[in-house]
Amino acid sequence: MSLLTLDHLSLSRNDTPVLRDISLSIEPGECVGLLGPNGAGKSTLMRAALGLVPASGQSSLARLRAADRAARVAWLPQAREIAWPVSVAHLVSLGAMARGRAEDHPSVAAAMARMGLETYRDRVATALSGGEQARVLLARALAQDTPLLMADEPVAGLDPAQQIRSMRVLRALADEGRGIVVSLHDLGLAARHCTRLLVLHRGALVADGPPETVLTPDLLAGVFDIIAHRADTPEGPSFQPLATVSQ
Amino acid sequence: MSFSRLLTLLTVLVMLLFLASLVTGVAAAGPGESFRALVFGDGGPLTLVMREIRLPRALLAVMVGVSLGLSGAAMQGLLRNPLAEPGLIGVSASAALGAVLALQTGLAAAFTLALPMAALLGALAGVLLILLLAGQGGGALGLILAGVALSALAAAMTSLVLNLSPNPFAANEIVFWMMGSLADRSFAHVWIALPVMAVGWLALANTGRGLEALTLGEDAAAAMGTDLRRLRLMVVTGVAASVGAATAVAGAVGFVGLVVPHLLRGAVGGRPSRLLPAAALGGAALVLAADIGVRVILSGRDLKLGVLMALVGAPVFLHLIWRMRGQT
Numbered sequence: 001m002s003l004l005t006l007d008h009l010s011l012s013r014n015d016t017p018v019l020r021d022i023s024l025s026i027e028p029g030e031c032v033g034l035l036g037p038n039g040a041g042k043s044t045l046m047r048a049a050l051g052l053v054p055a056s057g058q059s060s061l062a063r064l065r066a067a068d069r070a071a072r073v074a075w076l077p078q079a080r081e082i083a084w085p086v087s088v089a090h091l092v093s094l095g096a097m098a099r100g101r102a103e104d105h106p107s108v109a110a111a112m113a114r115m116g117l118e119t120y121r122d123r124v125a126t127a128l129s130g131g132e133q134a135r136v137l138l139a140r141a142l143a144q145d146t147p148l149l150m151a152d153e154p155v156a157g158l159d160p161a162q163q164i165r166s167m168r169v170l171r172a173l174a175d176e177g178r179g180i181v182v183s184l185h186d187l188g189l190a191a192r193h194c195t196r197l198l199v200l201h202r203g204a205l206v207a208d209g210p211p212e213t214v215l216t217p218d219l220l221a222g223v224f225d226i227i228a229h230r231a232d233t234p235e236g237p238s239f240q241p242l243a244t245v246s247q
Numbered sequence: 248m249s250f251s252r253l254l255t256l257l258t259v260l261v262m263l264l265f266l267a268s269l270v271t272g273v274a275a276a277g278p279g280e281s282f283r284a285l286v287f288g289d290g291g292p293l294t295l296v297m298r299e300i301r302l303p304r305a306l307l308a309v310m311v312g313v314s315l316g317l318s319g320a321a322m323q324g325l326l327r328n329p330l331a332e333p334g335l336i337g338v339s340a341s342a343a344l345g346a347v348l349a350l351q352t353g354l355a356a357a358f359t360l361a362l363p364m365a366a367l368l369g370a371l372a373g374v375l376l377i378l379l380l381a382g383q384g385g386g387a388l389g390l391i392l393a394g395v396a397l398s399a400l401a402a403a404m405t406s407l408v409l410n411l412s413p414n415p416f417a418a419n420e421i422v423f424w425m426m427g428s429l430a431d432r433s434f435a436h437v438w439i440a441l442p443v444m445a446v447g448w449l450a451l452a453n454t455g456r457g458l459e460a461l462t463l464g465e466d467a468a469a470a471m472g473t474d475l476r477r478l479r480l481m482v483v484t485g486v487a488a489s490v491g492a493a494t495a496v497a498g499a500v501g502f503v504g505l506v507v508p509h510l511l512r513g514a515v516g517g518r519p520s521r522l523l524p525a526a527a528l529g530g531a532a533l534v535l536a537a538d539i540g541v542r543v544i545l546s547g548r549d550l551k552l553g554v555l556m557a558l559v560g561a562p563v564f565l566h567l568i569w570r571m572r573g574q575t
Contacts, residue, residue, distance in 0.1 A: 033505035047466070049261070050470055052466060052469055052470065060339075064390055066472045066473065066474055067472040069470070069472065070470065070471050070472035073470070074470070075466070075467060075470035075471075076467075077464060077466040077467050077468070077470075080462065081327075081463055081464035081465070081466055081467070083461065083462045083463075084462050084512070084517035084519060085513070085516075085517040086462060086516060086517040087516055087517075090516065090518060091462070091463075094459060094460060094462065094463065094471070095471075097459065097460070097471075098460065098471035098472050099458070123409070124517070126517075132372070137463070140463070144471070216429065
């Protein structure tokens, strides 16, 4: 059964279309990279799919009751907000709480271990560096222990090693049978770690398929406005943007 | 310190201050004599003082303190801002408008409870307006802006009434009322405030889980199963009922809702749900202590509770900000 089904999802703001007639479904075992230039509608698509912003069309998750939805999907917003000086262990346990589970549910310890946070338990979350906070917040989403995880630019601002580690965690979750939807700006990271890529351009879904068939020079020029050098390494493809197509 | 230990400590503190409040006053009588008169009742003047003056006064101090502390913790949790306080949504300003109308129309002179009842009605009317303005979506910013607008409007209308008042004493009376005090209150004040406050406390006590989720921001909280509209409604009505009733019987008592959650946040590990009961007890302790202070420091001069609170509260708050520098 699909973890998420979108049926003709559209959304306009002040008569400007932000999402145009998007239909797709996400299956267990898929690590889906959501790509597109700034303003293409990546965040809005995920938030509309979750029912956090009203949109026309159908989303299988948006019509669920809030508590039921929290059992089906975990959401990691782009804004890394931690309002109060709580401990790392407590912050991660909020994921279990969203499912009505106890603070010491095994999913909490598992999420901490997966993100390498065992020694951070009693640290104050607000006193951590930005990169450490990003890991803690991803652990919080993992602790929700849902079949589907949607993450909005979870690796933005992380150092290269942490970017790779975070993507490995997401891919491992997909390989274990969960579904992942992750928006990214690094094309190489997306191509190497995702099983499927979706490309948004001005609110429309313009490509959907395995990384090999999606990231063509024509698409990079037409959607991203770049000419990029592609190198194939033993780890997978890498893309180095060299120039813009337009001025 | 563990959470249960903290709550036990605060409860003991409130109980001790409650007893201290009962034996503080102008009537010359020892503690033992006072408590005997309170419990057994000899029908003499001391029994009357204890049962009709000091007991309601101490009870009101606890009720007002619980309301302000709890509301402050809930407001800070909802707005995710340590500078938020209950007056932010315009409750105090609308209660003042209700009070000034009662004074102006002569209702306050007609019967004792007219003033608190009018203040309560003013607070509730103000909050209905807030809910109309910010109840539908809008988020934290919409709520703050609506609160600022309502406060300004209520203050302007209060000024207008005083401005056009043919009664030169109205301004005087309202100024004294706004300073906040628990002097000369009776059980009638307890009974008018308690049911309204209890409704507010109940609403606020149920917001813990939602406030915990809000630690991660509105978007994440919504996706974690929190109904943000319901949470906002619970906090706003809870604050309005409890602080509206507190303002109605005690006038404007500032700083409690701001300082108490701030002082106790570290002790509860920053957790908004644990801050609710801790701030409720802390608020009760602070108001009891301040109300003892106004009777001891300038006995016979009717020092106002709100004045002392601001005099002590503002420097404490400055000290906190001083210590927080560079930590955030």
